[in-house]
Amino acid sequence: MRKILIIGAGKSTSYLLKYLLGKSEAEELHIIVGDINIQNARKLINNHENAQAITLDVFDKASRQRAIENADIVVSMLPARYHIEVAKDCITLGKNMVTASYVSNEMADLDKAAKNKGLVFMNEIGVDPGIDHMSAMKVIDDIRDKGGNVILFESFAGGLVAPESDNNLWNYKFTWNPRNVVVAGQGSAAKFLQENTYKYIPYHRLFRRTEFLDVEGYGRFEGYANRDSLKYQSVYRLDDVKTLYRGTMRRVGFSRAWNMFVQLGLTDDSYEIEDSENMTYRDFVNAFLAYSPTDSVELKFRHALKIDQDDIVWDKLEELDIFSDTKRVELKNATPAKILQKILEDSWTLAEDDKDMLVMYHKFGYELNGKRHQIDSTMVTIGEDQTYTAMAKTVGLPVGIATLMILNEKITTTGVQIPINKEVYKPILEELETFGIKFKETEVPYLGYNPLNV
Numbered sequence: 001m002r003k004i005l006i007i008g009a010g011k012s013t014s015y016l017l018k019y020l021l022g023k024s025e026a027e028e029l030h031i032i033v034g035d036i037n038i039q040n041a042r043k044l045i046n047n048h049e050n051a052q053a054i055t056l057d058v059f060d061k062a063s064r065q066r067a068i069e070n071a072d073i074v075v076s077m078l079p080a081r082y083h084i085e086v087a088k089d090c091i092t093l094g095k096n097m098v099t100a101s102y103v104s105n106e107m108a109d110l111d112k113a114a115k116n117k118g119l120v121f122m123n124e125i126g127v128d129p130g131i132d133h134m135s136a137m138k139v140i141d142d143i144r145d146k147g148g149n150v151i152l153f154e155s156f157a158g159g160l161v162a163p164e165s166d167n168n169l170w171n172y173k174f175t176w177n178p179r180n181v182v183v184a185g186q187g188s189a190a191k192f193l194q195e196n197t198y199k200y201i202p203y204h205r206l207f208r209r210t211e212f213l214d215v216e217g218y219g220r221f222e223g224y225a226n227r228d229s230l231k232y233q234s235v236y237r238l239d240d241v242k243t244l245y246r247g248t249m250r251r252v253g254f255s256r257a258w259n260m261f262v263q264l265g266l267t268d269d270s271y272e273i274e275d276s277e278n279m280t281y282r283d284f285v286n287a288f289l290a291y292s293p294t295d296s297v298e299l300k301f302r303h304a305l306k307i308d309q310d311d312i313v314w315d316k317l318e319e320l321d322i323f324s325d326t327k328r329v330e331l332k333n334a335t336p337a338k339i340l341q342k343i344l345e346d347s348w349t350l351a352e353d354d355k356d357m358l359v360m361y362h363k364f365g366y367e368l369n370g371k372r373h374q375i376d377s378t379m380v381t382i383g384e385d386q387t388y389t390a391m392a393k394t395v396g397l398p399v400g401i402a403t404l405m406i407l408n409e410k411i412t413t414t415g416v417q418i419p420i421n422k423e424v425y426k427p428i429l430e431e432l433e434t435f436g437i438k439f440k441e442t443e444v445p446y447l448g449y450n451p452l453n454v
Helices: 013-027 038-045 061-069 080-093 111-116 131-145 178-182 203-208 254-264 281-286 297-305 312-319 336-348 390-407 422-434
Strands: 002-007 029-035 051-055 073-076 096-099 120-122 149-161 190-194 197-201 210-215 219-225 243-251 356-368 371-382 415-417 440-444
Touching: 002 013, 002 061, 002 390, 013 029, 013 038, 013 051, 013 390, 029 038, 038 051, 061 080, 073 080, 073 390, 080 096, 096 390, 111 120, 111 415, 120 390, 131 149, 131 356, 131 371, 131 390, 131 422, 149 219, 178 336, 190 219, 203 219, 203 254, 210 243, 210 356, 219 254, 219 356, 243 254, 243 356, 254 297, 254 312, 281 297, 281 336, 356 390, 371 390, 390 422
Parallel strands: 002 029, 002 073, 029 051, 073 096, 096 120, 120 415, 149 243
Antiparallel strands: 149 356, 190 197, 190 243, 210 219, 219 243, 356 371, 371 440
């Protein structure tokens, strides 16, 4: 039996494990799932004869190295910041490695060592990053193969609530890490390329510069810019591209309402609030508003942010119960962002019978024989339940497929890499289609860049 070590039994591991266990008899696989909480691993394994759960503390070097040495390939499903120690052990012990996370500078620095050892270190093989890379490169390579030149590339993705579970005014629930939603876009201005001009959107303007997107069968969405759209220009070999933009998808109206939190300062994660554990939600909001001996918190809020009483944004804010004088923060010395996250989790946590949805949308503009053309490519995946979510499916499946391809020596290029080469993306996309993860590509009139984001 060939041994696959999966480190981390979090949300996205469910579908990865389901896929590998489904292949375990035919492929002679034994899957070892290591987690600091062995009960998480046991729950996912569900007594399968070709799997075992072990207690694995990633900070315990000796046990970590024993587990890695015992495996034929290692899959790290840990938070991104913890991959590097696993990666260093894989170099030392001569093991191939797979992660769904962005390539960090520390991981990139291991490229030479991995190549010297003849090892494959596959990264960014989840959904975003991952499926976005592969589906984009397929179309880009197709355009090049027929002699076209890509001049526009826009890419959007969003983890959202499925239509049948969409029952709040925000049209949103947490389908992944809530903290990432609360602090999204902070740290630097979003930068992108528009008609050969570099554009920048500072954080305080980010959620008012959106682009509308229509997905057949699912209605209208909006997209706001990711931090750095330019880093993939060279990776995708888009040297002549005039417009390059990557963004996050939400339902229309989300960003305008979210901007209220940004303007008031509730998403700030850079300082702690004294005595926060004794605050009510109302106290928390009031801490950011001017003092008035007569005006209510609601009135001060509306005046500060210029929200009319009949504005749907106001209904969205009230729906979250942020003005409650009975609900308490109960977080000691918390940052504004952490407190806001707790408030939102009251309303945006998926119910037991809720389903999530993953949406992806690419736009490709290209020139061919003196004419301009456009291809729109869309993909929607709906989750099954709270264990086998759309997010877990679109992260876990490509990780599992790539792991098996490396184990079977169908991916042989060594070094630290992402899935942008045809030997990787073509078979993975083809297999994803058998699981219902399929892109619809449509030729449409060339429209250029959406003027809303000028």
